[in-house]
Amino acid sequence: MDNITWLANNTGGNDFILLGFFSQSKDPALLCVVIFVIFLMALSGNAILIFLIHSNAHLHTPMYFFISQLSLMDMMYISVTVPKMLMDQVIGIKKISIPECGMQMFLYLTLGGSEFFLLAAMAYDRYMAICHPLRYPVLMNHRICLLLASGCWFLGSMDGFMLTPITMTLPFCRSREIHHFFCEVPAIMKLSCSDTSLIETLMYLCCVLMILIPVTVISSSYSFILLTIYRMKSAEGRKKALTTCSSHMTVVTLFYGAAIYTYMIPSSYHTPEKDMVVSFFYTILTPVINPLIYSFRNKDVTGAVKKMLNVGPDFHETIK
Template sequence: MKNITLSSDFILLGLLVNNKATGIVFAVIFAIFVVAVTANLVMIFLIQVDSRLHTPMYFLLSQLSIMDTLFICTTVPKLLVDMVSKEKAISFVGCGIQIFLYLIMIGSEFFLLGLMAYDRYVAVCNPLRYPVLMNRRACLLLAAGAWFGGSLDGFLLTPITMNVPYCGSRSINHFFCEIPAVLKLACADTSLYETLMYICCVLMLLIPISIISTSYSLILLTVHRMRSSEGRKKAFTTCSSHLTVVSISYGAAFYTYVLPQSFHTPEQDKVVSAFYTIVTPMLNPLIYSLRNKEVMGAFKKVFSQYSSVKKVSTNDA
């Protein structure tokens, strides 16, 4: 305990080891950040203004876009500032806030993706009862459940992480305060906490994965019984986007929080973390919008209305 430092700040070593590529990487990350925030905000806006998108599926999708927007805003702005600044410090409180927010967002997103699979199950397997089973109250409860599950993770793990004694080096070999990277600086035995965190993360993945597996097993059985090829195509189309997002999100989380630490290196951890904190929030709205005729139709409608209003204003002037 003699090596405990008086400073309460941590130092984020960043994403890159080679500083020569900083300018290019900064431009790429900044572009991804702008596209991600813009795409998610546009998705939320379209779902709000187009009555054709006032359905349970798009309500849950709007919640996903809110989570993705908050998620990428939790880590990327600090990363971009650190890339152009000599000071890469983050306060003890700031580190705790970052951990708290990213735990809530990633946990809520995991639960929401599981609940979105249930929505697809009801739509494909019980289409006649869909308006009753997925009414407004049910949708609000599902969304609240997803946010509550993620918040529970944040409120449980953040206080424990920040109460662990840290001493000696305050340099975190990462670009944000991710728990596994922060715990490497602890000067106390954290094996019990790491086991608790492992169990918590496994449950956070196991519960939604169980919902997804059950839902899609029943969907496949229903699709197999369909005689209409058009009906099968429609069922696969409505589920393919969700399965793509699930595969990307859960794959990265499985590597980070479930795979034993002996399979990790700091460089690999940074790459995987960069993928699910920077790239995934951009991919989610693009996957759902580019492959969805209703979303693209809503976008074209809003764009044509805006163009008409702008043209009238120009003529009046």
Template sequence: MWLANQTVGGDFSLLGIFSQTSHPGLLCLLIFGIFLIAVSGNVILILLIHIDSSLHTPMYFFINQLSLIDLMYISVTVPKMLVNQLAKVRTISVLGCGTQMYFYLLLGGSEYCLLAAMAYDRYVAICHPLRYSVLMNHKVCLLLASCCWLVGSLDGFMLTPITMTFPFCRSHEIQHFFCEVPAVLKLSCSDTSLYEIFMYVCCVLMLLIPVTVISGSYYFILLTIHRMNSAQGQKKAFTTCSSHIMVVSVFYGAAMYNYMLPSSYHTPEKDMMVSFFYTIFTPVLNPIIYSFRNKDVTGALKKMLGVGKAPY
């Protein structure tokens, strides 16, 4: 229905970040390089986790899911942006815009929940190590991951059709490099205030519940670390948790800015920079922060490449 409703008005135009710089070719090359690094890093990490049996643990199961989300996340926005720049066009069809919006919401919502599941996994591993294999067995991990994807799907199915049903009669020029909900809503000539309140409440719930789980998990983790007698155990636990806290801070901070701050705090330039950071840079940072500085992962990578093997 929304597709038929908007097709009459023609395609959308993504003004993007290239219009904000005097060196679009250099920026295009930089983004392409970041895209290749993100795709390579996450694909290698996914392959390592599947190939190496020593990484078949709940922690790496969730890291595998995170890498899959990041791989899809950056693929939803960057290829279209680069193709438009190279072809010297800015258009995106109504169907393409709706599809991009849906997958962006799906993956974002899934990642919010997945980060909470990962915090819970660390809580069980550090606070209840003797019961870890029982509390975090394969069925529990699959159930938690499925719930994360389900919540993300509901977010996309709920917000995308409503957003795309509004009439866009002011302009079809989106002041963004992809079809993000707040940027698309600015084009509507109808009153969207009630929907914005509804979206705000949804976002608060989507963020509040995972943040509560993460905060509670790390409260008990810090208590347990403080009571540890082993300095080496404290260091290992803190190193594992600090990586997760870093990713959570970056991802949730950007999400709160985009969806929870009043519109008076937003400008198209700020919105694009924040979105650029957590949709393009975060998929690059996650494999580095989480895994490639981890001895288990580097050991698995060396094993796969045959580095360090004794000669025959």
């Protein structure tokens, strides 16, 4: 109820103005088209991946369940920022009200935090599959997977519930212009006329926990995985395990690297231009890259695509 109260008390004519990418672009119309195409690619790529996973019985495994959750998060993640940004450019109005800004901030913090923990759950799943293959069906049954996924969503929402009210209740007496394309916490805090050092410390500690816990799970899981792979006698099994894990580690590196820069590097190293580029990468490009990584580098997914398109063995022979 408190969150609704502070949103209601802050409504009025003091809207923020999102400057975004387009104000700095030499050809904003072209940039708008490019971002729209990227947005459609992200939505269609993740939607197709979710459809394949749910419609193909061979993909009804814990690994693909978590991949479908990742795709769902990516679809929602990019939808929080891009439609508003494109609509503002088309209509020519760049204002965002304080309640809208708070809602956008809460959603992207929740989805970003949920993705942190989901990537850790995916690493744990790979650890169980490779290091405990015989007990894997029991230890990672459907109920356990649902509990892990629900836990990821819940822990991610804690990030939104903690940082959004604190940031949005700051006194804003400077310029209302946000040098960003969406309401990101560091960009909003720069507009406050109060001392934000305590809040920045709190945000840093919050993000350390949000990143440190999943990173500990991921690094521990992969330490055991690498040890198990090293002991494998089968070259084919070793190759398959490495291929599966490399896809996940690529996604982890891309997502965590950008998040660490945004929330854990001191503000003195930040510039509005750098922040927008990094945010563009992990909020807009990453949702496009993830389905590509998990489809093109995965024989099960490409096999499901071929089956859906009814591509027979004769066609494969002609290609060869």
